[in-house]
Amino acid sequence: MNINCIAVDDEPAALDMISSYIERTPYLQLAGRFNNALAALEEIHKNAALQLIFLDINMADLTGLELAKIIEQSDRKKNLRIIFTTAYDQYALEGYKVDALDYLVKPFNFVAFSKAAEKAKSYFTMYESSLKATNNETMPLQYKSAYIYLKVEHQLVKVDMSDILYIEGLKDYVKVYLSTTEKPLLTLTSLKRLQEKLPTDKFLRLHRSFIVSTSAIRSATKTSVQIGSTTITVSEQFREDFNRFLDKWVL
Structure with a gap:
């Protein structure tokens, strides 16, 4: 399966690194890269196929946590998920409150990135399976997950x-x-x-x-x-x- 994702970070070096990690991961498809959360929000509104956001937290105008809360309150909270990428570990609890898939603390290497990406892959595999089960209304209960x-x-x-x-x-x-x-x-x-x-x-x-x-x-x-x-x-x-x-x- 392919997961459509974007990278959002206001630090050019960090944005380059995350984008390169995405491109090195076979099942991740880089749909865009943005240096602020407002631009990412615009992409979210127009790109219904978007599934995953690698998201920095401390950004001007709109923070990553604020963007995550917008998504959490929308009808896309199940099919659009977030992996936080930040230099600050004190936001970890807030990250879980908005149901982030993972929380990567900078600097992180490709191994740590890959582990987070695997969590996303497991989630979307499970999510697609649950959609198939829900859509198949005649499926006997004993065959469901x-x-x-x-x-x-x-x-x-x-x-x-x-x-x-x-x-x-x-x-x-x-x-x-x-x-x-x-x-x-x-x-x-x-x-x-x-x-x-x-x-x-x-x-x-x-x-x-x-x-x-x-x-x-x-x-x-x-x-x-x-x-x-x-x-x-x-x-x-x-x-x-x-x-x-x-x-x-x-x-």
């Missing part, structure tokens, strides 16, 4: 849905508890966004802060479920869905 990708500590981690026990939301973060590891995976996303990726017949929202795998429930009362040694309370907001689930358990 059985895994999700989570962004954990600067990398994408493939997680089998059958391994998920329950998921806990913690403001800007989510903890995913698995049957295969003692320590949960911590990813910077919202519980609502993660819920959208989960099949509704296999996962159940029980609380503002909890989603559980229905297959992991070992016992249940009218107000709670037991998963391993963990008891999760059912809040009033989700009681109706939970009662429908309990009806299936009653013989």
Whole structure:
């Protein structure tokens, strides 16, 4: 697959380096290079085929973070992604809040660039697969994707849905508890966004802060479920869905 991308940096040397790295990567297609975010924004508006932006942060008029927030609030946030390239590491958390694929701190070499590019390739491969599954409305549920990708500590981690026990939301973060590891995976996303990726017949929202795998429930009362040694309370907001689930358990 080819990924159409642009480089945006107000430092000529950095822009030359990033552009050369893109041209050295077989699956990246350089669609343009810009020395300011306003020019890049104009390109975004007119180029619907654009998929990836290698984006500096500290720029005049419009910063890279401001451009990223514009994209995040648009209808292109899933098919147009960002890899930040900056000399300042203090913006890393802000970068993840706008769902950047990666965060490269200058000076970086071609090896580090290639690792970030591979994350983009994995993302767009997954994204195209999900589009095909969504468009094929007659596809039986058992043939749909059985895994999700989570962004954990600067990398994408493939997680089998059958391994998920329950998921806990913690403001800007989510903890995913698995049957295969003692320590949960911590990813910077919202519980609502993660819920959208989960099949509704296999996962159940029980609380503002909890989603559980229905297959992991070992016992249940009218107000709670037991998963391993963990008891999760059912809040009033989700009681109706939970009662429908309990009806299936009653013989």
